[in-house]
Amino acid sequence: MDQVIDFFIRLLGTESWPPRWHCGAWTDFHGWLYIISDLGIWGAYFIIPLLIFNFLSKKEGLPLLRVFWLFIAFILFCGLTHFIDAIIFWWPAYRLSALIRFVTAMISWATVFMLIKILPEALKLKTSAEFEAELLRREKIEKEFLEAQALIVNNSKQLELKNKELEQFAFIASHDLQEPVRTVTSLMKILQEETKETLTDEASQYVDLALQTTERMKNLINGLLDYGRIGKDRALSNVDCDELIKSVFEDLQVKIKETNARIEAEKLPEILAYPTELRLLFQNLIVNAIKFMNPGVQPKISIKAVNRIDEWEFKISDNGIGIEDRFKDKIFIIFQRLHSKKAFEGTGIGLAHCKKIIELHGGRIWVESIPNEGSTFFFSIPKLIANGNSNQLHPAH
Ligand code: ADP
Numbered sequence: 001m002d003q004v005i006d007f008f009i010r011l012l013g014t015e016s017w018p019p020r021w022h023c024g025a026w027t028d029f030h031g032w033l034y035i036i037s038d039l040g041i042w043g044a045y046f047i048i049p050l051l052i053f054n055f056l057s058k059k060e061g062l063p064l065l066r067v068f069w070l071f072i073a074f075i076l077f078c079g080l081t082h083f084i085d086a087i088i089f090w091w092p093a094y095r096l097s098a099l100i101r102f103v104t105a106m107i108s109w110a111t112v113f114m115l116i117k118i119l120p121e122a123l124k125l126k127t128s129a130e131f132e133a134e135l136l137r138r139e140k141i142e143k144e145f146l147e148a149q150a151l152i153v154n155n156s157k158q159l160e161l162k163n164k165e166l167e168q169f170a171f172i173a174s175h176d177l178q179e180p181v182r183t184v185t186s187l188m189k190i191l192q193e194e195t196k197e198t199l200t201d202e203a204s205q206y207v208d209l210a211l212q213t214t215e216r217m218k219n220l221i222n223g224l225l226d227y228g229r230i231g232k233d234r235a236l237s238n239v240d241c242d243e244l245i246k247s248v249f250e251d252l253q254v255k256i257k258e259t260n261a262r263i264e265a266e267k268l269p270e271i272l273a274y275p276t277e278l279r280l281l282f283q284n285l286i287v288n289a290i291k292f293m294n295p296g297v298q299p300k301i302s303i304k305a306v307n308r309i310d311e312w313e314f315k316i317s318d319n320g321i322g323i324e325d326r327f328k329d330k331i332f333i334i335f336q337r338l339h340s341k342k343a344f345e346g347t348g349i350g351l352a353h354c355k356k357i358i359e360l361h362g363g364r365i366w367v368e369s370i371p372n373e374g375s376t377f378f379f380s381i382p383k384l385i386a387n388g389n390s391n392q393l394h395p396a397h
Helices: 002-009 028-058 065-087 094-124 128-194 201-229 241-251 253-259 275-291 350-360
Strands: 237-240 262-265 270-273 300-307 311-317 365-370 374-382 384-387 392-395
Touching (some): 128 201, 241 262, 275 350
Parallel strands (some): 262 300
Antiparallel strands (some): 384 392
16 A cells, blocks of 8 residues: 555656666667657557547537547557657656556556447448438338328319319209209199199098108208208307307207207307307207107207317217117218108208218217117317318317
């Protein structure tokens, strides 16, 4: 221990040894070759870390940065051992020389361990050729992706156009059909009036049937016309669903009383929506919930809204006849009905309307049901609705 303390106290001391020139028999040539070579190595070992440092300061995001720093220290200290070897020819600071060699040894082994440790990581680094190949691969994938995307956009535009054409056709056809149906109905009514006394019972039944059929046709045509109108001249506004539901109940008062239906609605939110369409949606679902009741059972209907992160989810449950699993998608298709009009009056348009209205709001509609126990119709309305007129997003509350 005394030796160690003495070593550090006399670290720069030179009294114990002669300068190296006087130690042994150096010729001038031999001595200077030694000195110049050591200084040359030190000079290079001093400049290399500077160049690495310069590189590090200019190049951002380099991997394995700690290895670079260790290399800088390693090269600097190696250089320092050569520098001290050269000056020892005049200044025999052998203690300082030993200390520098000791530090150099430590740093050298730290570098060895670090290199062993990072070798697997370093092997994963890509060469520039590998980078280029990867880049080319990604460019190819990106190109293919953009082409596929363009194709999808193009196809969906064509689909949209075809849908519009189809809707227009349905609208014009149903509009034009209104007139002949009206005429037939009027003529049948005149016929019924004029032949009241002369027609046989059987013939009179036929006239009644014909009138009922034209009435049904009129309803179908009106339904089609309404379907085509959904979303036309629309404008988003804040809708208080509580108020909206109240006004639907008022309109359905007679039906509710007739069926003795019990309807419970939880507090509903104020949302951004297309008011006329939203009203029609609630009305259709509530009317269905009352209409498709189990015979002899008091209809019980509940209306709820759940606040999800980016949408409102509404549900309208009933204790009616329910729907079999296999029909859960079919019922949303226009004119698709599961019952004869004798069993349940209707046109098969209501749920198609609902689906179209929900799609207009960018939401979803679906049903869960147990036959003979009841159904729950769910629909979601996003809190951000893309307004088709302005292509802007509007926040819903
Ligand atoms: P409509 O009521 O005129 O028949 P909808 O499009 O409203 O037409 O409904 C389509 C079909 O879906 C109905 O005929 C009925 O079979 C079924 N449906 C709709 N709502 C309910 C309900 N709440 N419970 C049971 N079945 C239903």
